[in-house]
Amino acid sequence: MKGATQGATVTEPARQLPVVAEPDVLVVGGGPAGLAAACAAARAGASTLLVEAHGCLGGTLTLVTLGGFCGIHAVIDEQRLGRVVGGLCLELEDRLLACDALLPPRRHGRIVGVPYESASLKWVADDLAAAHGVQVLLHHAAVAVITDEQRVQAVIVESKGGRAAIRARVVVDCSGDADVAARAGAGFELGEAGQTQYGSTMFRLGGVDTLRAGALSRADIRDCLERAVADGHALPRTATGVHLNPLPGVVHLNVTKLGDPDGDPFNLVDPVALGDAEREGRRQVRLYEEVFRRYVPGFEQARVIDIGARVGVRETRLVHGDQVLTEAHVRAGIRPLDGIACSSWPLETHGRGRDTQWDFLPDGRCYGIPYGCLVVKGFDNLLVAGRNLSATHAAQASVRVAGPCMAMGEAAGTAAAASLSAGDDVRAVDVTALRATLQRHGAILDPEWAV
Numbered sequence: 314m315k316g317a318t319q320g321a322t323v324t325e326p327a328r329q330l331p332v333v334a335e336p337d338v339l340v341v342g343g344g345p346a347g348l349a350a351a352c353a354a355a356r357a358g359a360s361t362l363l364v365e366a367h368g369c370l371g372g373t374l375t376l377v378t379l380g381g382f383c384g385i386h387a388v389i390d391e392q393r394l395g396r397v398v399g400g401l402c403l404e405l406e407d408r409l410l411a412c413d414a415l416l417p418p419r420r421h422g423r424i425v426g427v428p429y430e431s432a433s434l435k436w437v438a439d440d441l442a443a444a445h446g447v448q449v450l451l452h453h454a455a456v457a458v459i460t461d462e463q464r465v466q467a468v469i470v471e472s473k474g475g476r477a478a479i480r481a482r483v484v485v486d487c488s489g490d491a492d493v494a495a496r497a498g499a500g501f502e503l504g505e506a507g508q509t510q511y512g513s514t515m516f517r518l519g520g521v522d523t524l525r526a527g528a529l530s531r532a533d534i535r536d537c538l539e540r541a542v543a544d545g546h547a548l549p550r551t552a553t554g555v556h557l558n559p560l561p562g563v564v565h566l567n568v569t570k571l572g573d574p575d576g577d578p579f580n581l582v583d584p585v586a587l588g589d590a591e592r593e594g595r596r597q598v599r600l601y602e603e604v605f606r607r608y609v610p611g612f613e614q615a616r617v618i619d620i621g622a623r624v625g626v627r628e629t630r631l632v633h634g635d636q637v638l639t640e641a642h643v644r645a646g647i648r649p650l651d652g653i654a655c656s657s658w659p660l661e662t663h664g665r666g667r668d669t670q671w672d673f674l675p676d677g678r679c680y681g682i683p684y685g686c687l688v689v690k691g692f693d694n695l696l697v698a699g700r701n702l703s704a705t706h707a708a709q710a711s712v713r714v715a716g717p718c719m720a721m722g723e724a725a726g727t728a729a730a731a732s733l734s735a736g737d738d739v740r741a742v743d744v745t746a747l748r749a750t751l752q753r754h755g756a757i758l759d760p761e762w763a764v
């Protein structure tokens with residue numbers, strides 16, 4: 314960092330920290346995975362604490378202001394969709410529907426999303442956590458971990474009140490960036506050979522003629538944006554859809570692509586790069602507002618009404634688990650006996666160039682996520698769920714969307730609670746019984762439509 318003496322350090326004095334909570338299960342991170350993990354653990358009877366660094370639950374779904382759940386439905390054929398994710402995800406959808414904040418699944422070719430209103434999701438997530446008896450600490454970031462050989466003894470959190478310790482019997486890391494696992498000393502990969510997917514700043518436009526805009530295909534929008542590029546507008550990406558919002562005249566756009574001055578994706582667990590990415594994202598939002606108004610039908614009067622409170626992160630640390638979800642597993646649609654969640658989402662890669670790569674699985678195909686992808690190598694009482702699971706870069710490109718993240722979270726929370734009667738050892742969990750419990754609560758593990 315500029316202005317610091319090269320190599321200079323200070324010593325932080327050791328100090329006693331108050332133990333502020335001793336739950337059975339501690340879940341770190343309140344995104345789709347963490348919310349589901351905490352609700353599932355509490356539902357199973359474990360005293361459960363969820364700590365979240367920001368001021369609301371929902372993670373990327375609220376903080377980054379997305380507009381649609383992906384990965385909940387699979388395409389079976391030209392007409393039919395099949396559900397891939399049920400359980401707590403379905404409960405969340407029902408609660409959003411009751412607030413008029415959810416639309417029916419929307420299909421763009423072979424991509425299916427369920428539009429939702431992200432502001433409403435903030436209170437719906439509060440309600441969901443409360444309904445299941447989860448204790449929630451907002452504005453608490455997990456910053457350090459105390460371990461004893463194979464066990465996490467305590468997670469240190471930092472808040473406006475300073476530092477404090479939480480001693481839990483089992484910990485589920487749903488921070489998206491594997492902050493707990495990494496600080497505990499677990500191994501991880503940063504994408505593939507240090508290169509991750511590109512992040513994006515998400516934004517909403519109001520004042521859109523959604524009848525005209527909603528009729529545009531991805532190819533139509535691409536043509537408009539490529540014309541802008543030909544006219545000299547330096548757009549980093551021209552591949553996008555228009556995500557209609559339940560609010561009239563409002564759309565979400567997932568169109569920015571955040572590269573550093575060399576054109577590489579920012580390392581979004583490097584705090585300085587993260588700040589640079591935030592500024593670059595806002596610069597691009599301004600550019601896209603201007604271009605959409607000039608080049609895309611239906612957007613003539615559009616204005617940016619909302620920018621995500623933080624940059625959207627697709628991929629950072631991928632933890633080393635007992636098993637690794639691989640591209641071959643995803644493509645072959647393997648549903649293993651220890652599968653605890655399903656996904657059929659394409660391998661969606663935001664890499665170099667103005668395009669997005671969509672690598673679809675054949676219609677009606679889905680794969681199961683093995684329990685071992687949630688079990689952190691070298692630790693007895695630590696699980697992960699969500700986008701920081703144990704997976705290769707290519708497999709994570711398919712499994713990282715909200716639906717499968719919720720399903721993984723639900724499985725991790727249920728497993729964490731089950732491990733309490735098995736010596737707090739997540740490897741001692743009976744996975745057949747875990748699957749049966751998940752299915753009893755509506756999880757989809759063996760969809761009848763799957764080929």
Ligand SMILES: Cc1cc2nc3c(=O)[nH]c(=O)nc-3n(C[C@H](O)[C@H](O)[C@H](O)COP(=O)(O)OP(=O)(O)OC[C@H]3O[C@@H](n4cnc5c(N)ncnc54)[C@H](O)[C@@H]3O)c2cc1C
Nearest residue numbers: 342344345346366372373383455488489625626699700715
């Ligand atoms: C730009 C973009 C667009 C996307 N579009 C879609 C889409 O349209 N539909 C879809 O389904 N998916 C989409 N995704 C993917 C999806 O939203 C995420 O991959 C998914 O939210 C991951 O869920 P998660 O719970 O694993 O992590 P996150 O959603 O990242 O949640 C992690 C949570 O942990 C908290 N946290 C992090 N570190 C700490 C810490 N140390 N202590 C305490 N709390 C912490 C964070 O504040 C956050 O709330 C998109 C992703 C991006 C980046």
